[in-house]
Amino acid sequence: MNLLLIRLIIFAVLFFAGLKLYRMYREWKLEREELLEDSSEQEGNAMVRCTWCQVHLPESDALRERGEWFCCSAHRDRYLEEKQSEE
Known part of the structure; x- marks a missing residue:
């Protein structure tokens, strides 16, 4: 016990x-x-401005091309086409 x-x-x-x-x-x-x-x-992410439409978005969501920031590939392509036609 x-x-x-x-x-x-x-x-x-x-x-x-x-x-x-x-x-x-x-x-x-x-x-x-x-x-x-x-x-x-x-x-938090740094905010950048789209060169084409001037919309602010987080850097992690943005696209960067030739030192410029873009919110989508369509705006990037338009901007690059416009820039090429100016030159």
Whole structure:
């Protein structure tokens, strides 16, 4: 009977220790995710202006050709055609 009681106490201690570790891990994980979200919100992309239509858009979405920024390939092509006809 003594051995059964000791095993039960050890099991209970291990269970509560595991539960405590799980809660600590979950809290750490949530804090880490919040930090990553905060840093990603602050980083934002630089804005550039389309040479053809003057619309502002994030640099990651823009196309760059010969040092000029464009919002789409159609505007890039029009601008380059117009520039070639001027020369």
